[in-house]
Amino acid sequence: MNLTLKVWRQAHENDTGRIETYEAKDIPESASFLEMLDIVNTGIINDGGEPIHFDHDCREGICGMCSLTINGVPHSREQGITTCQVHMRKFRDGDTIWIEPFRARAFPIVKDLVVDRGAFDRIIASGGHIGVRTGSAPDANSVPIPKDDADDSFDSAACIGCGACVAACKNASAMLFVGAKANHLNRLPQGKPEKDKRVLAMVHQMDAEGFGNCTNQYECEAVCPKEISADVIAKLNRDYAAAVVRDAVE
Amino acid sequence: MNALGTALLQFWKSSIGKKLIVAVTGILLVGFLVAHMVGNMLVYQGQEDLNKYAYFLHHFLHGWGIWLFRLGLIGAFALHIVATIALTRQNKEAxxxxxxxxxxxxxxxxxxxMIWSGLTVLGFVIFHILHFTIPVHPDLQGLKDPNDAKMVDVYTMVVRGFQNPLVVLFYIVAISLLCSHLMHGISSLFQTLGLRSEKTRLLIKRVGVGLALVLWLGFISIPVVVVMGALGDGSQEKPKPAMSAPASSSLDVTKS
Incomplete structure (x- = not known):
């Protein structure tokens, strides 16, 4: 299949950047989206040009490294998958595809489609962990946890920190990520003692990184490759309000 | 600054803090809208009832009541606007x-x-206050109830106020945008307060849309019914007898 690609090219963080057009010819339908870019890059390299830079690692939909906003939607319109799991059979011959980075002030562009998602790491460092050593993985059921809590925590733990929620949000808000990471620990007995401290610290760091504010439009949950529900945002709001009150009076 | 002051400042500075302020002030404003609409429905009950209601509002707690209420409302409105504008600016920067x-x-x-529907509502509120609360148009000033001169004739003021189709059109557009604002706003405040979950999601959505539609219908019915002539032309010489029929039948715009 033959495609026209409209790709964001930006030499470095301070470059203004621009959309450039590439013709992707003879792309097999069985190729993945990233393999299609590999084919296009091979052509660019053979012509002596600078290949299109993009992030990727496992290419199995589990690491959260690949990004790309495809036709305006992070990880494409396909539900519940990352960019590396998008296949070219989902496109039609002759299609024009817009490929842009995950756009947010808190995710500065490193080069072309590569963005620095270090802000997420700093949020985790601020409180997305348990502050004491809890040892290695415990034996099953040695710490009794109600099934509902375990399921809820596990659903949140599925977050791979890819940043699609930020990229999709009209306000570049990181609430789905922070909500998932906080809920993952807050629901478990190991995480509960530091719940208030964690929520306050993570929200503070999130704001300091320059993410926007959630306006409850739920674009984030629509694009999340792990289909994390925006209910975690409601929980974060509730936990934050309770933590502020307890912090002020205790 | 003491500890409480620091905590309040931190709360205001945080994204969720400002959102919680928007949500809580939103509840107060929606509560006001419901009360305002229910009160407005008295226009269908007739001149005497609406005027008596207006008299009560202006005189309960020896006239202090309405000012306490107004100050609270202005405070909620101002906080709602200041917080949402601050949030929107941050969102554009993000x-x-x-x-x-x-x-x-x-x-x-x-x-x-939301920001555009909200700012339109702000413009509308200013117009609405100048239209009816402190009427600037000479035709709407100094109207006294024909049966009791100590009461203001709010009924005639409303009927006269909606004789101009352009004013009615502006009300329809502004109230429709208010309804659009509430369609998202009401369900949104439950999410911000942390009350939205798998169990409550559908109910919250229905309550938000349902309440917005009820308010839209209630508010919009009055200018539409008046401009269609169903409540007379606002001439005080021949005051209409109070309608004793239930509100539903008085909505019948074919009556004149």
């Missing part, structure tokens, strides 16, 4: 470069025009 190809997956249109 997405400093726009997508060349922008797409929306599921965000409803009403949610994407």
């Amino acid at each position: 997405r400093n470069t726009r997508y060349a190809h922008e797409e929306t997956v599921q965000a409803p249109r009403s949610s994407r025009i």
Whole structure:
């Protein structure tokens, strides 16, 4: 299949950047989206040009490294998958595809489609962990946890920190990520003692990184490759309000 | 600054803090809208009842009541606006470069025009206050109830106020935008207060849309019914007898 690609090219963080057009010819339908870019890059390299830079690692939909906003939607319109799991059979011959980075002030562009998602790491460092050593993985059921809590925590733990929620949000808000990471620990007995401290610290760091504010439009949950529900945002709001009150009076 | 002051400042500075302020003030404003609409429905009950209601509002707690109420309302309104403008500015800064190809997956249109529908409502509120609360038009000033001169004739003021189709059109547009604002706003405040979950999601959505539609119908019915002539032309010489029929039948615009 033959495609026209409209790709964001930006030499470095301070470059203004621009959309450039590439013709992707003879792309097999069985190729993945990233393999299609590999084919296009091979052509660019053979012509002596600078290949299109993009992030990727496992290419199995589990690491959260690949990004790309495809036709305006992070990880494409396909539900519940990352960019590396998008296949070219989902496109039609002759299609024009817009490929842009995950756009947010808190995710500065490193080069072309590569963005620095270090802000997420700093949020985790601020409180997305348990502050004491809890040892290695415990034996099953040695710490009794109600099934509902375990399921809820596990659903949140599925977050791979890819940043699609930020990229999709009209306000570049990181609430789905922070909500998932906080809920993952807050629901478990190991995480509960530091719940208030964690929520306050993570929200503070999130704001300091320059993410926007959630306006409850739920674009984030629509694009999340792990289909994390925006209910975690409601929980974060509730936990934050309770933590502020307890912090002020205790 | 003491510890409480620091905590309050931190709360205001935080994203969720400001959102909680928007949500709580939103509840107060929606509560006011419901009360305002229910009170307005007295126009269908007739001149005497509406005027008596207006008299009560202006005189309960020896006239202090309405000012306490107004101050609270102005405070909530101001906080709601200041916080949302601050949040919107931060949101624009957070997405400093726009997508060349922008797409929306599921965000409803009403949610994407909140700041514009809200600012239109602000403009409308200013117009509405100058229209009816402190009427600047000479035809709407100094109207006294024909049966009791100590009461203001709010009924005639309303009927006269909606004789101009352009004013009615402005009310329809502004109230429709208010309804759009509430369609997203009401369900949104439950999410901000942390009350939305798998169990409550559908109910909250229905309550939000349902309440917005009820308010839209209630508010919009009055200018529409008046401009169609169903409540007379606002001439005080021949005051209409109070309608004793239930509100539903008095909505019948074919009566004149």
